Every structure is written in C-alpha cells, then in structure tokens.
Amino acid sequence: MAGSIYGRLFQISTWGESHGKGIGVVIDGCPAGLPLTEEDIQIYLDRRKPGQSRYTTSRQEGDTAEILSGVFEGRTTGCPISILIRNQDQRSHDYSNIMDSYRPGHADYTFDMKYGFRDYRGGGRSSGRETIGRVAAGAVAAKMLSELGIHIQAYTKAIGPIIVPETDYDFEELYKNPLYMPNADLALEAEAYLKECISAQDSSGGVIECTINGIPAGIGDPVFDKLDASLAKSILSIGAVKGFEIGDGFQAGAARGSGNNDCFRSENGCIQKASNHSGGTLGGMSDGTPIVFRAAVKPTPSISQPQNSVDKNGRDISLVIKGRHDPVIVPRAVVVVESMAALTVADLLMSNMTARMDSLVRFYK
Template sequence: MSNSFGRVLTVTTFGESHGPAIGCVIDGFPPGIEISAEEIRSELMRRATGQSRHTSQRREQEDVQILSGVFEGRTTGTPIALLIYNTDARSKDYSRIAAQFRPGHADYTYHHKYGLRDYRGGGRSSARETAMRVAAGALARKYLKDRLGVEVVGWLAQIGDQVCDERFDPAAIDSNPFFCPDPERVPELEDFMKRLWKSGDSVGALVKARATGVPVGLGAPVYAKLDGDLAAAMMSINAVKGVEIGAGFASVSQKGTEHRDEITPAGFESNHAGGVLGGISTGQPVDVAVAFKPTSSLRLPGRTVDVRGEPVEIITTGRHDPCVGIRAVPIVEAMLALTILDHYLLHRAQCGDVGPQEPRIPT
C-alpha cells in the first residue's frame, strides 16, 4: 500500500498535518531491543520545528505514546504502535487559500486524484508525516547500533549556494541548528538565513548521510537492490528531487580508471560506489546524498488558479520553513537506517545459514 514501507520490516504511517494525531505501526521489528518513549522523543526533537529561528515556528511537544509492541522496556516482536497528538496546529492560517492551488505543492494533484483534499497545511502531503519516520527510525538505529555496530550519521552539506562540509567534524553536527559539520561556517549560515528570511523567499539544500559498519551482502538482484531501495526511500521524503549514491552524478565526468574502486589485500582503495556493488553492500560506508527543493509556501505573491480554474494571486500565510532541508537531516538518517535494517532482516531470512566467505577484505 502507498502508506507502507519495507518488506520484512514494515512501517505504516497515518494522520494529517492538522488532524488530531499522527502515528505509525511498525511490524516485523525484532524482539528484545531496549527502547523508551524518551529515546524516541530525543530523535523527534532533532527534527522538530521551533528549535531555532531558521525553521517553522510551529511548536509541537512530540510526546510519543507507545501503544503496543513494547513490554517492560523491550520490544516483544509484535507490532509496535506509536502515536503523537498534534498540539499546535493553526488551521485558520489556511482558510483564505482553501479554494486555491498552491504552486509547487500537492494541492492540484491531490484534488485531481481524490476529488477532494485536506487544505489544512497540506493534509497527508505535509512534512508533518515525516515525524513518524523519525520515530520508527529511532528503533531501527538502536537495533543497528546495538546488534550490528552500524552507525548512521547525516549532515547538511549545502544550503543554496553555501557549501557546508568542506571541513568535516562529526562532533559539530548536533551542536548547531544547521546540522553543519563545519562549526566555522555556522555564523555565515546564520547571516545567510537572516537575509533569506527578510527577503521572504526560500532555498533548497543538499543533505548527506552515511552508514558505517554495514555488513557485506545486504541487498539482492535484480529488483531488491540496496541502492535502488535507498533511492526510493529518499525520494519518498517530501520535497526531495534528487538522490545520489556514492559519486552519483559526478560519475558522468569520471574516467573508468578513476571511478572503479580498486581492491587490494588491505581493502578498497576508494568508495565511488557508495558502499554498494550490483545492488549488494560491500562492507564499505553506504553514502547517500539527497537534494531538497526550495519551500513553495511563500509570503511573496504568486500566480495560480482556484478550484474553478480562475486565475488568482496567492500568498501563503502561516508558519513555514525557509529551507526544509535543515530539518530533513534526521529524516534522511531515519530512512537510511530503516532501509538497511529491512535489508538485513531480508538477508537473514534468505541467507542466514551462509557462512563467511574468503577472501575477507578489510573495509
């Protein structure tokens, strides 16, 4: 179904931006993992609005309720149901544009597909839905780290024309509101965002994420490739318009002698493949880069039509991100973790009795 993700580990999300609550059901999650509502909420607060003046000022408490699948602090192997009540929705902000199609949004397509739409904040098409991906991702990250030693980290690589990761300090990523790995760039980003906010316009962003410690052998030919599923997972995130694995589009200008990741007894010489060959993980870091378009909800007037097809001028009021890519870092991390865990469980189901193969190449 269109609201479910995964093969063995299945995540189904539900709810609308301005409905009473959002939630998800996680089916197929292994038993015995220690998890608490507080741990999940800590991940949710990394994604939450209102954390700085550079994001939407909607302030949700993100108090997650674990309704099932966890007993005495451990997952039981049964479906895990999570629920978050919406506490700071302002539907009246959208009453003026209820009969208008916002350019760059899903209003027009939802209207034609379903014959009606929830105009309050975009309804189901709102990025509010991604909170449940982060909640589910918190469990996936916990399993990957505790059982497999897999670490997932994401960062803001570029915002507009501002490159953010020429210098990379992973310890700096969570110490600033931009998820920027270069602390020296933060004051410049502050100034950039301040000017952007005053202009009333928006800008796109590039988010990168990396998973280290990924076992060799995850993914399968031909329609269950790890990189193929990663691309689909990332493209399912709101506002995403491009995905790269490894060298990505830079591969176009590379020579084969440069792009191929030569192998020696000491390991791979490079990682242009992004940790995936033939759709199967190599044991190297899995690298993904995700391009986010500029926010389409603007206070600057623009042209559109209403539900009768009449031309109108539209101004979107309410609380919106001038750059959705900033808060997208935890979402990209979550989708990377969920995809890897789903493939690990799929691999274990099919190839659990396949022993280590020789030679063992260091990664």
C-alpha cells in the same frame, strides 16, 4: 489511500494529517527483546521538532512519543509497536484563504486530481508533518542496527550556495549550530544567507549527506531490490527531496573507468577498497565500506511573496500564503533522511537472513 506502508519484513505503516488529532506509526516485524523506551524515540523526534530556531516554523509542538503497544518492561515483545504523537498547536484558520486555491510547489492540485477532495489545512497527509511517523519508526530501526554495530549519520552538506567540502568536515560542530552543518564557519555563512532569504520573504534549498558505517558486505539484491535502489526509493519518498545520488553520483558521468573504479587490496588478510567512488555498493549490494549518499532538498514552497496561481475553477489569482513555515527544510529533514536510511537497512538485513543455506543451518541447528 494506498502507499502508506513501507518495508517487507521490518514494515511500517504511517497515519495522520498535519492538522488532525495526531500522527503515528505502526511497526510490524521488529524482533522481540530489543531494549526500547519512549526516551529512545524522543531523542529522534526532538531533532525534527519545530520552533527550535529562527530557521524553523514557529509552530509549537511537544512532539511527545507515546508507545501504545509492542513494548513490555522496557523490551519489544515481537508484537506490532504502535506509536502516537498528538498534534497540539494547529491553526487551521491560517489556511482558509487557500481552501479553493492551488499553492505553487505543493500537492494541492495533484491531490485534487487524484482524489477529488483534499484536506487544505496545512497540506493534510502531504504535509511535511507526516514525517513524524517515519522518524519515530526510524528511531526503533536505528536502535536495532546499533545492536549490530551499524551506525547512521546524516548532516547538512549545503544550504543554498554554501557547501561544506569533505576536506573541511568537523563533526564535533554538527550539533553546535542550528543547521546541523559539520563546519562552524560555513554554518555562520549559511545563516547569513538564510537571513537574506527571510528578508526577501523567500526560502532556500540544500543538500543532506548521509553515511552508513558498519554494514557488512552482501546486503541488498542484484536486480530490482538493489541496496542503492532501495535507498533511493525511501529517500525520494520524502516530500521535499528532488534528487538522490550515491558515491560520486552524477560526477561519475564525467569520469573515466580508470579513475572511477575502486581497486581492491588485501590488508592483514582482509579485502579492502583503495577508494570509495561507488559509495559503498557494488552490483546493488553493500561492499563493506561506508555507504555515502546525498539528497537534494527543494526550497520551502510556502513563501510570503505574492505568487500567481489559479483556483479550482481555473480562474487566475494572486496568492499570499499565510501560516507558519520553515524558511529552509534541510535542518529538520536531516533526521528524516537518517530515519529512512535506518528503516531501509533494517528491512534488507532481515531479508538477507534467507539468502544462504548455511545461515539457516546455523540459526536452526
């Protein structure tokens, strides 16, 4: 299967299936000397771990990270870093009724059309559980970025119709509610909405917003490898994400140039922007201001309502999906978005080192 490798210099390769023996990632290109422990990775894995609230699947997984290579005496060696997370609570029999059927909203049909075969146990490689490898690698990338003063924060912007306005953000509330929403009152409203969805045997979508602070100007390239284009590809590679926008995003389509342009000004000899409609990029490169983007996450496709579908022989059927599923994907996807952003920025930072001759001279002389 192609397409399991991401990045060029800071490169990752994820592997494993939802109901296989384990899931993992190999990271190639991480510089030597980075302080790294399994606890650094576990902090990130715990944020996407199932079974932590009524708004996540009841599947009980420890999701414990094991570093198998690339770290010695608490520091990276420059060799490939291999990380394993073992699966411990599979219920493959929950999926026996759909082995010959195509679930609406899932990759069952397209997987069959491409490969002529699929692992029907929880979606196999197409399961959201695949993102564990991304999160483990993202934890390493984030640790590297923090050494450079770059910090990434993702959070729940919206659950269904409940949206947190930017003027009402309170980031002290972010980890005090199970939805990772930066507003206590709106988090309670969102929880009430989700209870309605659960009662109706339905699910909800939402929006994740992410901010990258501390990234210097000039990261990214002006044509195919734009910073915003690279972020879009990485975020849209997350299975549940159906939309991406940066800065004002689609609102820019209704704006005028006089209102959408970010004017420059000088403060104490430093170039600043008076606003940030562009979301921290200009011409595909970072402009030194915070990068702000959003990802639209679809409702969980596995719902308990009867749904019309077909089997692999084309016969009409009524399908009821069994198993343990999240009524909303958004809270557990927050750290996945954060991780993919970290991987993208880490790779582009390393690529940027070859952009200027004076950078090479400083490094080698």
